[in-house]
Amino acid sequence: MERVVFDAxxxxxxxxxxxxxxxxxxxxxxxxxxxxxxxLAVAYVLLFAPFIAAIQVIVYAGxxxxxxxxxxxxxxxxxxxVEKDPRPIQRxxxxxxxxxxxxxxxxxxARHGAPPGLPATASETGAPHIADVARAVYxxxxxxxxxxxxxxxxxxxxxxxxxAKERGAKA
Amino acid sequence: xxxxxxxxxxxxxxxxxxxIGLAGALLRRTAIVxxxxxxxxxxxxxxxxxxxxxALGTVDGQIAVFFVIAIAAAEASVGLAIFVALFxxxxxxxxxxxxxxxx
Numbered sequence: 001m002e003r004v005v006f007d008a009x010x011x012x013x014x015x016x017x018x019x020x021x022x023x024x025x026x027x028x029x030x031x032x033x034x035x036x037x038x039x040l041a042v043a044y045v046l047l048f049a050p051f052i053a054a055i056q057v058i059v060y061a062g063x064x065x066x067x068x069x070x071x072x073x074x075x076x077x078x079x080x081x082v083e084k085d086p087r088p089i090q091r092x093x094x095x096x097x098x099x100x101x102x103x104x105x106x107x108x109x110a111r112h113g114a115p116p117g118l119p120a121t122a123s124e125t126g127a128p129h130i131a132d133v134a135r136a137v138y139x140x141x142x143x144x145x146x147x148x149x150x151x152x153x154x155x156x157x158x159x160x161x162x163x164a165k166e167r168g169a170k171a
Numbered sequence: 172x173x174x175x176x177x178x179x180x181x182x183x184x185x186x187x188x189x190x191i192g193l194a195g196a197l198l199r200r201t202a203i204v205x206x207x208x209x210x211x212x213x214x215x216x217x218x219x220x221x222x223x224x225x226a227l228g229t230v231d232g233q234i235a236v237f238f239v240i241a242i243a244a245a246e247a248s249v250g251l252a253i254f255v256a257l258f259x260x261x262x263x264x265x266x267x268x269x270x271x272x273x274x
Contacts, residue, residue: 003177
């Protein structure tokens with residue numbers, strides 16, 4: 001049962017990710033990615049990470065992608081043009097790189113699947129509880145956690161500095 | 172637990188999402204869509220990390236993903252601010268038309 005739900009959620013996430021790449025309208029791209037991330041959150045719940053699923057919905061789909069939408073609407077971005085690419089060789093090389101990478105991934109998975117030395121299944125009792133996540137973050141990972149708060153502050157200030165109009169400049 | 176979900180399924184989903192993200196990052200021309208594709212690749216990596224974390228029954232995978240999401244938030248805010256600043260200068264965010272540094 002879990003496997004069916006996981007596979008369905010993952011398949012829908014993949015379909016909407018493909019729609020995100022294929023859509024010419026950037027606003028529709030963002031909305032497709034929101035749906036994709038929601039279904040990824042379902043997959044995270046099934047992988048026994050309910051906390052990550054929650055922040056996936058709240059932070060990723062709720063904050064980061066809405067920020068993308070704000071910027072798109074602020075800049076009033078239209079459809080991506082269909083005009084001739086000035087450097088077609090770049091696109092051919094990019095397509096070849098994607099194809100090569102996909103073949104690489106497929107062969108890797110076909111050869112190894114679940115890597116050796118790892119249990120393909122873990123016991124029910126081995127599932128970490130959300131309290132264990134909190135305990136680890138506030139003990140073993142306290143320093144990175146505090147550094148993260150400084151990083152977020154730096155990002156906040158950086159975004160302000162980048163977007164603020166220069167003093168004395170005309171609006 | 173992941174007992175019902177084979178790790179292979181998780182890895183296949185992760186690989187598919189990563190390949191789609193790579194295609195988007197390399198083939199699209201709107202800077203914001205390229206950025207979205209990079210976010211998608213990050214999520215593909217997160218899925219693989221969580222899959223391994225669940226298979227091993229440890230909490231470390233979830234911690235790593237927690238930090239990745241927080242850093243993605245910081246990165247998105249600065250990246251989008253750069254796009255806004257860029258748009259003010261060039262009136263476009265088509266990466267083919269932003270070629271000031273090209274010799």
